[in-house]
Amino acid sequence: MIPSVRRLTVVCALAAALAACGTAGAPGADRPARSTVPASPSSSRPPLLAPGPSGLTPVFEHGPRTLGKTVALTFDADMTADQGPRAAAGEHFDNPDLIGALRALKVPATIFMTGRWAEQYPVEARSLGHDPQFEVANHSWSHYAFTDDCYGLPTVGADGMRTDVERAFASLRKAGVPKPLPYFRFPGGCYDQRALRALSGLGVTAVQWDVVSGDAFATDADAVTRQVLDGVKPGSVVVMHCTRSAAPTTEQVVRAVVPELRHRGYRFVKVSQLIGETAGHR
Incomplete structure (x- = not known):
């Protein structure tokens, strides 16, 4: 039996001590106004959103809905x-087969990597960082939460966030x-004004999402696939995981989702391209 989206969400919340699976607008979220700073046409620097009032860290959730099916x-x-x-005892927080599937399917993707993961898997981190098919962004060092109530994750104090x-x-x-890339994803997707202020001045854009895959600790790949396909709209950002122990069905989900979305006319892009399209659309 395929579980409902609600059941997937509950599973996601329970599992988030290992994987960031909150929804866009997670607990305590307070979104600043969206404005953008387009990159210069001659610049190779990735596009960013303009800081909010008083330099508040900007938050990006999805690209334009009217610029084609990306x-x-x-x-x-x-x-x-x-x-x-x-990890030393043999638990796998990486997922080489998933990365191999993305390469075989020629799907560009954005990897939000914790510093601790990079230290554990430096060969894989380097491979991803040198592969033009991927872009690597920041997911914190510790994967501890930046708010006090974030799916049971340990927390980072405001003085330690930066x-x-x-x-x-x-x-x-x-x-x-x-x-x-100068993009940052909050562990668990949880942030508030205090967290956004703490990161002000770092020159990062916080990247959320508008489609929750529900892959964290999921065992029913068909249900996750359906949730992704039902949620995607033009300009969507889908959150998944590349940690084998925490998201064992993700490779199977990707192999099902990618051809179906291509059949529907979608084109896969990196987050930087969506942010750039947002900048150019304003």
Whole structure:
């Protein structure tokens, strides 16, 4: 029996101690006004959203709905600061088969990687960082929550948030990711005004999503596939995971979703392209 979307959401919430699976507008979310700063045509710098009032960190959720059928698949490479012993015991927080499927299907994607994951899997981090099919962005170092109520995740104090993000960028570069993008995804998707203020001045755009795949700890790939296909709209950002132990069905879901969305006329792009399209559309 295929479970309902509500059941998937409950499973996602229970599982989020390992994987960021909150919905767009997660607990405590308070969105600043959306404005954009387009990249110069001659610049190779990735596009960013303009800071909000008083320099508040901007938040991006999806691209324009009227510029054609584009969709961005994003994958969170989650590993929390305290999961090293589990990895040493053989638990897999990576998913090479999923990455192989994306390469075989020629699907560009954005990977939001924790610094701790990059330290555990430096060869894979470097491979992703050097592959033009992918772009790698920041998902914090610790994968601890930036709000007090975020699906049971441990929390980072306001005075440690900026340091956690900076440490993640340093870990990504040390692992061999030459140019991690200035995009940041909050662990669990949870943020509030305090978190946005704490990251002000870092020059990052916070990236959320508008389609929750429900792949975290899911065992029914058909149900996850249906949830993605039912949710995608032009300009959508889909959140999935590339942690084998936490999201065992994701490769199967991707192999089903990609050809169906292509059949429906969708074109797969990276998050940076959606942000760029948003900038050019205003």
